Amino acid sequence: MRRFFAEKLDTASDVVSLHGDEARHIYTVLRMRPGDEVLIINGEGCECSARITEASDSSVTLEITDRQICSADPTISVTLYQCLPKQGKMEVIIQKCVELGVSRIVPVVSRRCVVKPEGKDTKLIRWQKVAQEAAKQCGRARIPQIGNTESLEKTDLSSYDAVLVAYENEGETSLKSVLRSERKLDNIAVVIGPEGGFEPAEVERMLERGGVAVSLGRRILRTETAGMAMLAQIMYELEN
Numbered sequence: 579m580r581r582f583f584a585e586k587l588d589t590a591s592d593v594v595s596l597h598g599d600e601a602r603h604i605y606t607v608l609r610m611r612p613g614d615e616v617l618i619i620n621g622e623g624c625e626c627s628a629r630i631t632e633a634s635d636s637s638v639t640l641e642i643t644d645r646q647i648c649s650a651d652p653t654i655s656v657t658l659y660q661c662l663p664k665q666g667k668m669e670v671i672i673q674k675c676v677e678l679g680v681s682r683i684v685p686v687v688s689r690r691c692v693v694k695p696e697g698k699d700t701k702l703i704r705w706q707k708v709a710q711e712a713a714k715q716c717g718r719a720r721i722p723q724i725g726n727t728e729s730l731e732k733t734d735l736s737s738y739d740a741v742l743v744a745y746e747n748e749g750e751t752s753l754k755s756v757l758r759s760e761r762k763l764d765n766i767a768v769v770i771g772p773e774g775g776f777e778p779a780e781v782e783r784m785l786e787r788g789g790v791a792v793s794l795g796r797r798i799l800r801t802e803t804a805g806m807a808m809l810a811q812i813m814y815e816l817e818n
């Protein structure tokens with residue numbers, strides 16, 4: 579069943595209205611009409627079955643027929659701190675990591691980032707839309723948030739159960755060994771370097787702040803591959 583995003587989904591009311599792109603998509607693109615049924619999500623985990631009662635190109639009104647917990651969202655939280663990659667890669671990273679279950683993505687500037695953030699986070703609106711569309715497509719009711727760009731030195735990594743720094747020069751600790759350890763892993767941060775990698779001093783600094791450097795194996799992954807690979811392995815191992 580098709581899913582649509584409602585900014586305001588008043589869980590007490592049995593009526594919901596969609597406007598703008600979502601209304602146009604329903605009425606004009608999909609040519610759906612009163613009586614047709616859809617799923618509505620509010621982006622924060624609430625998912626409802628709903629039947630269209632009125633529809634036009636600018637507004638669609640629906641009555642809610644059922645509320646359910648969305649099983650597609652993970653029960654653990656993984657925040658991806660992604661060092662800004664070269665042009666055009668961030669959207670693919672966002673799309674694939676949302677499908678893989680990421681909860682939040684924070685773009686990060688490190689010393690070897692080629693791309694420097696523009697003044698205002700102009701891309702943020704586009705990136706958030708990519709996250710919303712990917713969440714709808716893969717059946718999630720929770721839409722991952724894209725944070726404002728931060729500098730690697732200044733990120734606050736103190737609130738996580740584990741901060742996993744993907745470091746290809748790490749010779750001892752594998753991601754697998756951390757995931758199979760006894761430590762609590764409900765709220766994880768993952769840090770991925772840019773195309774040029776981390777400076778050793780940056781890794782040292784993250785370890786001083788409680789991070790754990792982990793190897794993802796014997797091959798060097800592209801920056802756009804590494805986050806996806808880590809998420810896939812984390813979700814597999816923690817059965818999410």
Ligand code: SAM
Pocket residue numbers: 743744745746747769770771772773774775776792793794795796797798799800801804
């Ligand atoms: N030093 C790399 C090289 O020699 O090409 C450049 C960095 S790599 C392209 C981009 C990022 O992906 C790294 O900073 C790291 O975060 C992650 N990464 C890639 N391969 C990895 C591996 N085998 N183990 C851990 N992290 C890896």
